[in-house]
Amino acid sequence: MTSITSNRTHRIAVSAFFFLFGFVFASWASRIPAIQFKLGLSETELGLVLFSLPVGLLVSLPISGWLVAKKGSKTVACIAAVIYGLGLVTLGLASTKFQLMAALFAFGLAGNMGNISFNTQAVNVEALYKRTIMASFHGVWSLAGFSGAALGTFMTGLGVVPTYHFLVVNAIAIAIFFAASRFLVTNDLKAKENAPLFVMPNKSFLTLGLIAFCSMLCEGAMFDWSGIYFKKVVMAKPSLVGAGYTAFMCTMAISRFVADYFTSRFGFKRVVQVSGLIIMSGLLIAVIFPTFYPSVAGFLLVGVGVSSIVPLVYSAAGKSKILSPGIALASVSTISFFGFLIGPPLIGVLAGISSLRLSFAVIAFMGLCVSILATMTKENY
Structure with a gap:
């Protein structure tokens, strides 16, 4: 059995990953106007470019579930966190709209890999606590959104270009990753023996x-x-x-x-x-x-x-x-x-x-x- 102290450590670690992903996403969202200006995109062009992110997220949905089932949520969450932080920097480095579209597609893929894996981690921690605590994890994500938006406003006010801003955010993400990743839950909850990797929703x-x-x-x-x-x-x-x-x-x-x-x-x-x-x-x-x-x-x-x-x-x-x-x-x-x-x-x-x-x-x-x-x-x- 996992001790109460260990349960709390798992909870803090999973919360840290929720914060990491929320913070990175909000940082990107806070600098969209600056990137639009940098690339000279019209409103219509920006709308088409931004659609690349949900397309990447949608493509990732079945892949993410399969990866978590086969490799475990801890492994997938760690890989996704690294890609997500680096992907943010790539968004800042994009110099054409096609580069930005490709970067957003990858950003969406990594974001949903993280979404499925760290929510699976949250389910694991709920099982350890034997009560519902999922909403609090999502509360941390919301707080991360405020924090990312606040930092973005601060960086914009200082005139810091998105690339340097995103490098700072990635450094924070890396620090969170190294502090929390080893404390994620190693073994996911299991379904019944020989459970399928895909079924039509009942x-x-x-x-x-x-x-x-x-x-x-x-x-x-x-x-x-x-x-x-x-x-x-x-x-x-x-x-x-x-x-x-x-x-x-x-x-x-x-x-x-x-x-x-x-x-x-x-x-x-x-x-x-x-x-x-x-x-x-x-x-x-x-x-x-x-x-x-x-x-x-x-x-x-x-x-x-x-x-x-x-x-x-x-x-x-x-x-x-x-x-x-x-x-x-x-x-x-x-x-x-x-x-x-x-x-x-x-x-x-x-x-x-x-x-x-x-x-x-x-x-x-x-x-x-x-x-x-x-x-x-x-x-x-």
């Missing part, structure tokens, strides 16, 4: 995937359209256009550190049901009362609602008795990832047909879908 996996799909569709909408909503619908002052996004991110990060407590007390099903209703309520408040303070309040609620859903779905999938955790997480991620891809363009299409407020009303319906789908899940996750 009803349980499909339901979990669809819950995450709806939640990530809402997340994608918040990430890409919250600023535009505050600019064009709320008519916020230029200095306050980012208030909705900031409100959403703050409550999402904070709520992830308390979500495990509520899950342990009330259960997976009830927490997800309530979370879906909170998402719907928050979006409807922003749609029905499109003024500054009600909209900020609505976006605060959306952050609370989406905070725990994906971590809890990952935790539930990782407990599968049919598939190994890596394959199970990859299966659910494959379904849920399309929500992240579909959300932003869906809002754009609906806004073009009708209005941005109608688009957000449709996204609110996804919150209701989360609650409905949660009633179809097993209680004993």
Whole structure:
């Protein structure tokens, strides 16, 4: 048996890897405008270039699950961490849009290898603790996002070019890697003997995937359209256009550190049901009362609602008795990832047909879908 001290060490090490990947990704996102200016990309060209990252992520989904099942999550997480940090530097060095596209594709591949492997590590640590702690790991990822964005703002203010900025971030990532990698869990949880490396999703996996799909569709909408909503619908002052996004991110990060407590007390099903209703309520408040303070309040609620859903779905999938955790997480991620891809363009299409407020009303319906789908899940996750 692993001692309590050792369990805590594993938890800190896995949290460090969540921080590493969140910090690196946020560092890249914080310098997109500088890289756009450096390469002279138009808005349309930038959109096409940025699409290379989710393509790499999508291609990586089945590969990542297979690698984790065959080689172990610790090995894959370590390899992905090294590639991810070096990939960030490559993004800063890109001098043409085709080089940037190739680098983003590789960045997406490594990012999803990390996503599947360190979430598998989190499932392993949950098994050691014998209680739900997945949301807290994702809370660390959110904090890393704030840290990476803050450093990016600082570097931009100093006039540091992205390449040098990314070299600093890579040095931090390397330090985290060497400090934490040896304390990752060595042996992953096992599924039943001779478990397949791929199966078509059964009803349980499909339901979990669809819950995450709806939640990530809402997340994608918040990430890409919250600023535009505050600019064009709320008519916020230029200095306050980012208030909705900031409100959403703050409550999402904070709520992830308390979500495990509520899950342990009330259960997976009830927490997800309530979370879906909170998402719907928050979006409807922003749609029905499109003024500054009600909209900020609505976006605060959306952050609370989406905070725990994906971590809890990952935790539930990782407990599968049919598939190994890596394959199970990859299966659910494959379904849920399309929500992240579909959300932003869906809002754009609906806004073009009708209005941005109608688009957000449709996204609110996804919150209701989360609650409905949660009633179809097993209680004993």
